[in-house]
Amino acid sequence: MSSDEQDTGDDRARDGARSSGRRDPDRERRAAERARRIRERRAAERRGAGTPADTADTAAGVTDDGVADDRVADDRAAGTDRTGTAGRGSGRGAAAAVRDRTAARAAERSRSRDPRYRRRRLVALLATAAVVLLGMSAAGWWALGQYGPPVATVRVDGTRQIPVRDVEDAAGDQTGVPLAAVDTDGVAARVSAIPGVAAVEVDRSWPDTLVVVVTERTPAAVLDTPDGPKLVDVTGFVYRDAPPDVRLPRLQLPRIAPDDPATLAAVGVLQALPVPVRDQVQTLSLGGGGSTFELGLTEDRRVLWGPWSDTGQTAARARVLGPVLQRPGAVYDVSSPSLVTVRQR
Known part of the structure; x- marks a missing residue:
């Protein structure tokens, strides 16, 4: 019997086995292996690096259909590897990235345990909080100066010889001015110019009173x-x-x-x-x-x-x-x- 007749007989036997419902374990194994390698290759492509399975298969010179490629073996013997170069490069890159991330995490943990690092971090947090509070205070004071309650009364304290009317005239008409917007330094300077005034303090008494405290000369x-x-x-x-x-x-x-x-x-x-x-x-x-x-x-x-x-x-x-x-x-x-x-x- 010739080889062609033998192959034809084998094919007929396999066709007969399929038609009779019998399974071919070798074909199923190869199909499962191909499916596994395809899944692993796709996962490696998503991660940007080759999987250990891909690297092992490539190093062994095995193609997707499970057949050894003699050219791969020859290339490896000659010191070259057409299929393994990219895999090894990707594997080394992935390993280096993992090492870098591990070293960075270790350095961060080491810094976090350093008292000086904790102090610097605390100072930075406090400085940030202070800036935020100052900004909020400035915004609130600006709002009071624009829309706050107006002055309804100017109260003068501390006078003995100086007429209260003289102090009120020097302070100026502040009625209706938002209390937060009153120029207290300007009021104090004008009142200080009165003969007999040694010192002046101008305060705000919320919600609507401006207080002028006069210290007379002795x-x-x-x-x-x-x-x-x-x-x-x-x-x-x-x-x-x-x-x-x-x-x-x-x-x-x-x-x-x-x-x-x-x-x-x-x-x-x-x-x-x-x-x-x-x-x-x-x-x-x-x-x-x-x-x-x-x-x-x-x-x-x-x-x-x-x-x-x-x-x-x-x-x-x-x-x-x-x-x-x-x-x-x-x-x-x-x-x-x-x-x-x-x-x-």
């Missing part, structure tokens, strides 16, 4: 000027006309100014005296060629105070002067507090 003495007597405060500032009935010592100095050392020493002496003694002082002048102070008291008495530049003795001299004035005399020398002298004319 008068310490009177200065006679060509324009009439003026009040001098405890800082040596000449600020307003003296009332006709004011009972304060009169300063008789060549220069009165807040930056003048003799002026500051003079008001310091007057402030250090006990009130009963201060009420007896009528004048404070320079003596001894301009280097000492001399106090003129009621009943034509005098006090030799001593060098005005020696301010360290001011408190001690003021303390001994009260008891000394109980003694009869006309001239009281307290320039040396530990050795006070009293003499008649």
Whole structure:
């Protein structure tokens, strides 16, 4: 029997087996293997890398139909591989990507355990929160300045000698202005220009009141000027006309100014005296060629105070002067507090 006749007989036998309902295990196995490789290849294409199964099949020189390709084996023996080059490259790329991701995760975990990294992260979070809060506050303040409640009342506190009306006029008409939009610095500057005002604070009292708190100057003495007597405060500032009935010592100095050392020493002496003694002082002048102070008291008495530049003795001299004035005399020398002298004319 020839080979063609034998193949024809085999085909007939297989056809007879199929027609009789018998299964061909070899064909089913090859079909299942092809289907498996197709699924794995498609999955590898979606992942962008070859599967271990593809790599193994390619390395073995097996084609999709399960038949060994002699050319693949020859190429591998010669040091080349037509089917395996791309697979190995893709496999190496996938492995490198996995290693990079693993190293990145390990580095991130290491940084997260570092106290310095945690502190920097906390600082960044706090800074971000602060920026957000500042932005929200600025937006809220802007909204209040545009649409907030208007000023209904201007309240003035702290005045004793200064008329309230003068303060209100200096503050300006703020009625109807949104309370948040009031220029408090401008109001304070205008009120501070009033003679007799030492300091001003302008506050908002929600929902609709502007509060102006005035601190008046404290008068310490009177200065006679060509324009009439003026009040001098405890800082040596000449600020307003003296009332006709004011009972304060009169300063008789060549220069009165807040930056003048003799002026500051003079008001310091007057402030250090006990009130009963201060009420007896009528004048404070320079003596001894301009280097000492001399106090003129009621009943034509005098006090030799001593060098005005020696301010360290001011408190001690003021303390001994009260008891000394109980003694009869006309001239009281307290320039040396530990050795006070009293003499008649």
